[in-house]
Amino acid sequence: MRAPSQSDIAAGEVLLAVENVSLSFGGVHAIRDVSFDIRKGEIRAIIGPNGAGKTSMLNVINGFYTPQRGKITFRGQTRSKMRPHDAAAGGIARTFQNVALFRGMSALDNIMAGRTLRMKRGLFWQMLRFGPAMKEEVEHRLRAEEIIDFLHIEHIRKVQVGRLPYGLQKRVELARALAMEPDLLLLDEPMAGMNLEEKEDMSRFILDVNQHFGTTIALIEHDMGVVMDLSDRVVVLDYGRKIADGTPEDVKQDQAVIDAYLGVAH
């Protein structure tokens, strides 16, 4: 599978669209009337200053939060709210801003956990680990190993995740999300807290995932340099509103974006 070119994306099929979504917690308006779409095969970045509503937006897409108003269309199916298990079953995987792994389990087991939805045999068979269940386990393990190879984490395969440095934990989390073979991958600040080298590695992996598996990726990121290099299109939020949407070049020159990031005199 190959990553589509810029022109493919412009004309591309819409994988997920949010329309006029608003979300508030009591009197706090986290998201106000935001609409945008994510097209198949692209890397779509959601950026904005602190508190702009980026993670809330991701949580709405993921079904973690229920918006008060608005619609979400995923693969042609429109609903007013998404539920996390529908999202997962529908092919949406995600990683978290603060790594959310099973800390007591090995990297491999964490990744295998990502395969749970794809297991066909029931709990009974799985417990027996025999016959068809064993065969299935082997297939899943193969997929998990391919991802381990892909992300270069062979050396920590059997290491307890809690003992790993932060950068590697982030990589294991990405591996678990990939193990779901998602159509849409949501990454919440994949490079937060990383050093330059780790950031470069992670960028490489994100591009490779997009190219190799053809996975559509939506990512939130603070590091502007990374965003501009990686993404095909960028949507910018500020105080819950969408203030810009377009290619990195367009967004960079948008006055509203510059004001939001640098501040303006009132």
Next chain:
Amino acid sequence: MANKAAAEANTFPKLLIHNARVRGDKPALRHKDLGIWQIWTWSQVLEEVRAFSAGLESMGIKRGDKIAIIGANKPRLYWAICAAQALGAVPVPLYADSVADEMAYVLEHAEVTVAVAENQEQVDKILSISERVPKLTHLIYDEPRGLLDYDHSRLTWINDVIKAGRERLEDPAMRERWEKTVAEGKGGDLAIILYTSGTTGRPKGVMLTQDNVLISARNGNLFDHLGENEEVIAYLPIAWVGDHIFSFAQSYVAGFCVNCPESGETVVEDRREVGTTYAFAPPRVYENLLTLTMVRMEDAGPLMRGMFNFFIGHARKWGEKILNKEKVPLGARLIYWLGEILVYGPLKNRYGLSRIRVGYTAGEAIGPEIFKFYRSLGINLKQLYGSTEASVYITAQPDGEIYADTVGKPNIGVEVKVDDNGEVMFRSPGVFLGYYKDPEKTAETKTPDGWVKSGDAGFFDPKTGHLKIIDRAKDVGRLNDGTLLAPKYIENKLKFYPNIKEAVAYGDKRDFVAVMLNIDLVAVGSWAERNNVVYGSYQELANHPRVYEMIEKHVDEVNRSLVEEGPMAGAQIKRFLILPKELDADDGELTRTQKVRRGFIAERYNSLVNGLYDGSKEADIRTEVTFEDGRKGVIAARVKIVDMKTVPVPNAMGKAA
């Protein structure tokens, strides 16, 4: 009978065919991939190599062509060596971690026409210099990841080459032709060109013939009684002569199995799974393993630590004697036996050395403490002295004749002598043909009657008959007062402390000896953690007053031991400093085999060297560093210089006598 047939096989492709016939079902190669050891038997390897070779032929490769091989220890890259040789072409392995510029030089100098690269990283490097190497017309890659979108007009996936070869071989005439080409190979044919990284100047291409490599490998096997049941792990750079002999040549000659690890980071784990019986590593590997063990033991519980210290202490006392089959009291044997169950066994299992029969260290001097540590655990670690120009083997320690400070006796078929200037010279069937396209350098190194100047100063120890190496011949110098100075000897003494990673000693034509040091970040970092020393960067840690105090103690101990040893007592260290940056091969400060380039470092850190000799208490340095992606940055620092009190020489016994 089989041996006679093997003896008639005078090239590696012929040996492969022989092995496939004699031990076709025995594993020849394993590679851990996707978490599972994949196995190829000798007949399968033959089948792959033959197809690969035919594929190369269909790309126009013919006798005498040069094929570059760049990457880590992967099965297909090893097959590329034999596949090229089968056609009479010459493989030229390159160091995978060399930067594009170094690669361009070798590719151009060797007139390489086809390169086999492991992955995107290597392909990118070659593409970036492609206009400098017009003769290089085709690239073959092993790992397709990330390369799908590249222009494939000059780029081919290795599997496609093998497939094309397989189809070509379906025609019996082609098969016959391939076999004929192999049969035409002679022992005197050029087998491989290995570029030595060299401590000075451009790398030189050492040409080795089939006979050189093959006879050396056979003699090496004889020396250590290696048979077809050995297991080795291939993890050292394939461009290094050591890896070529140990992971390729000796395996083909003896028929034993080579294991390719999953990745560079999994070597220890993979070695443990395989249970290697024959191992080879530069001292650095053993040092790292020991440092890691010691650091972990510091963090272990008191019971574990106590047990470890007790039994390691016991092994220090008796272990070597037991290994050397000397007389040992029953009580000591019993405690050692208990230690084997509780500490030594589990430790050896961790290192992946449970089944080890012969282990070598070579390339540089190993610290006597480290050497003795491994031997006391019952690991038959030995020292070897070799060079690329000798197809590795010059001298090695025979079983049972192990001394920490010698490199052993001449190997089978090797003659060694020390010339009038103290330089070691050797002659053997493994002696190289010459440097590629450099008859001048060849003539400087190799005499018409086949003796090669090793460039090392050494002498035969009268007590043991073993060779001792003290330094590079050209590096041995004298202080202004005439005292003999072997800088490496002093550097090695310093490096034997786990806290000191690298040392550079100066003193030739100067009034006294001064050194610049690198701290070991793992050991000193762990020490800092335990002692609540706070630091933000390598530079800060290196400049910490308490680190200086600790290092000062080490330097003082080195001075004391120099005095004890007599002849070098005048070469004590008077001043030292700790460098604010780790010496790095990417900056040209170390060779690719991690040896310090003293002259280059002196130029680069000129202001520091001046500071060492003009008596100042501090010196400033600004220097450029190269990051792995090729970008450059600047390090600026003010470095403290410490004066040492020298140990008084006990009323010069030498002079009195």
